[in-house]
Amino acid sequence: MEGVVKPLASTVRVVEWEELPPSARDIPANFNPVAEGVLMLHQRQAVALHHSIVAIPKGRRTGITFAVMLRKTLVAAASKVAGGANVFYIGDTKEKGLEAIGYCAKFARVIARAQGQVSEIEEYLFEDQDAETGKSRHITAYRIRFASGFQVCALSSRPANIRGLQGHVVIDEAAFHPDVQGVIDAATALLIWGGQITVISSHNGKDNPFAQFCRDIEAGRYGDDAAVFTVTFDTAVANGLYERVCWMKGEEPTAEGKAKWYAKIRNGYGTRKAAMREELDAIPRDGGSILLPGIWIEAAMKPDRPVLRLALPEDFAHESTEERKAYVDEWIRVHLQPCLKALNASERHAFGQDFARHRDFSVIVPMSVTATLRRSAPFIIEMNKVPTRQQEQILWSMIRGLPRFIGGAMDAGGSGQTLAEYTADEFGHRYIAQIQLSRQWYGMWMSKLIQAFEDGVIEIPLDENILQDLRSIEDSAGIPMVSKVRKEDLKDPELYRHGDSAIAQALAWYATTELALGPLSVTSHPRPAALRIRGINLNGY
Numbered sequence: 001m002e003g004v005v006k007p008l009a010s011t012v013r014v015v016e017w018e019e020l021p022p023s024a025r026d027i028p029a030n031f032n033p034v035a036e037g038v039l040m041l042h043q044r045q046a047v048a049l050h051h052s053i054v055a056i057p058k059g060r061r062t063g064i065t066f067a068v069m070l071r072k073t074l075v076a077a078a079s080k081v082a083g084g085a086n087v088f089y090i091g092d093t094k095e096k097g098l099e100a101i102g103y104c105a106k107f108a109r110v111i112a113r114a115q116g117q118v119s120e121i122e123e124y125l126f127e128d129q130d131a132e133t134g135k136s137r138h139i140t141a142y143r144i145r146f147a148s149g150f151q152v153c154a155l156s157s158r159p160a161n162i163r164g165l166q167g168h169v170v171i172d173e174a175a176f177h178p179d180v181q182g183v184i185d186a187a188t189a190l191l192i193w194g195g196q197i198t199v200i201s202s203h204n205g206k207d208n209p210f211a212q213f214c215r216d217i218e219a220g221r222y223g224d225d226a227a228v229f230t231v232t233f234d235t236a237v238a239n240g241l242y243e244r245v246c247w248m249k250g251e252e253p254t255a256e257g258k259a260k261w262y263a264k265i266r267n268g269y270g271t272r273k274a275a276m277r278e279e280l281d282a283i284p285r286d287g288g289s290i291l292l293p294g295i296w297i298e299a300a301m302k303p304d305r306p307v308l309r310l311a312l313p314e315d316f317a318h319e320s321t322e323e324r325k326a327y328v329d330e331w332i333r334v335h336l337q338p339c340l341k342a343l344n345a346s347e348r349h350a351f352g353q354d355f356a357r358h359r360d361f362s363v364i365v366p367m368s369v370t371a372t373l374r375r376s377a378p379f380i381i382e383m384n385k386v387p388t389r390q391q392e393q394i395l396w397s398m399i400r401g402l403p404r405f406i407g408g409a410m411d412a413g414g415s416g417q418t419l420a421e422y423t424a425d426e427f428g429h430r431y432i433a434q435i436q437l438s439r440q441w442y443g444m445w446m447s448k449l450i451q452a453f454e455d456g457v458i459e460i461p462l463d464e465n466i467l468q469d470l471r472s473i474e475d476s477a478g479i480p481m482v483s484k485v486r487k488e489d490l491k492d493p494e495l496y497r498h499g500d501s502a503i504a505q506a507l508a509w510y511a512t513t514e515l516a517l518g519p520l521s522v523t524s525h526p527r528p529a530a531l532r533i534r535g536i537n538l539n540g541y
């Protein structure tokens with residue numbers, strides 16, 4: 001049959017349990033998925049829907065995917081006469097698919113019980129044949145096979161993967177798929193052969209195809225066999241979400257603790273009320289909502305990359321010049337130098353810096369250009385209340401340690417102008433771009449950074465603050481800008497952030513694109529002023 005996705009047996013690999021995300025593994029050992037009370041009321045109501053098409057707009061972390069995949073595990077484990085069928089999970093990232101399969105694996109161990117009735121998690125390749133073009137390609141997928149003859153399989157979000165399949169389909173975080181409408185349209189073809197489509201997502205703006213899909217169902221355009229079931233954060237709280245959180249943490253729930261927990265989550269959005277209503281209350285925002293979805297950011301984040309942080313007290317500037325220099329020299333030796341020594345000497349390197357002196361974080365993002373033209377940030381430097389001379393100390397030490405240095409882009413507005421100018425004098429004005437950040441610049445280069453995350457061609461450290469900075473990029477009259485609202489630093493509540501690392505990453509992306517003039521050899525020796533001004537490449541100086 002055209003369009004059928006076929007497994008290639010020779011490519012099967014069993015996925016180790018330790019590879020699964022903690023959220024998939026950390027279910028209590030005595031967990032019983034069929035006992036009363038395992039699922040909260042809204043979860044039970046969601047999985048009880050038997051319409052052919054079910055749309056579930058939801059608030060974040062309300063447990064809908066968890067509940068739906070429990071239900072779908074039962075579907076795959078059942079015999080054909082009992083209503084069993086294949087289940088296909090389509091997440092927005094490969095990691096989400098692995099997480100969902102992890103849920104199913106845990107459930108299956110309890111449901112099947114007897115050995116041999118369910119396979120281990122298998123990673124293998126699908127031969128994906130597009131019925132329209134006839135072209136084939138191999139994609140990574142995960143599956144669990146049951147003695148019933150059915151399986152739970154996690155596929156990518158490409159619409160061609162779905163056409164021609166038979167069974168139940170779960171589309172997760174649909175509003176953040178690269179081709180939302182394409183995935184929904186392809187999935188509806190399954191209804192010809194029976195089955196069910198469950199589309200789950202938090203909203204991503206009123207104009208997103210997922211929001212329109214929900215409105216079409218409510219208007220009756222999909223007939224009587226389609227339903228919308230909305231789950232908000234408040235619904236989950238009313239049904240015992242806080243108590244479940246405490247239970248999983250081994251803590252005793254209290255009324256006071258619940259109030260603080262609830263307020264902390266709501267207050268985390270600051271003045272961004274529209275964003276809060278969208279992400280917690282399932283009310284889509286007008287216009288272009290969040291421009292850089294968390295799922296794209298998380299896919300780019302790598303856990304083996306450090307964020308080097310230097311946060312100093314305000315009175316550090318009162319120390320003598322020699323004491324300040326000695327302190328930062330030692331910080332460089334202990335923290336920065338090991339990271340520089342670990343860099344790939346064959347790759348070209350650039351950097352971006354968003355300067356701050358007192359209130360916000362001053363962030364430096366080094367960025368390499370790999371052989372496949374991916375951009376990779378091997379580490380990130382964050383400085384708070386660090387005097388300008390010491391920022392210069394750190395920045396110049398880093399530049400001299402970057403292999404095949406091709407240039408840097410620096411925020412040259414306000415107090416950052418001095419450091420940017422001095423750095424250009426030191427390393428050459430051809431190699432150091434002094435950027436006056438403006439709406440026009442943001443319109444061109446922040447858009448390119450967003451595209452890099454969407455295309456999956458950038459890698460950055462795994463860090464909650466960096467995630468928060470990138471999520472603060474919002475539409476400002478058609479221009480992607482960092483929100484003016486300062487947010488509490490997640491590592492030190494007394495400090496605040498202003499999307500600093502997002503700006504530094506955009507500057508680094510600019511540097512790798514616009515300043516690729518060829519590597520500049522740099523040394524720790526002072527250079528003649530005339531040569532510094534002309535930016536001459538001093539190989540071997």
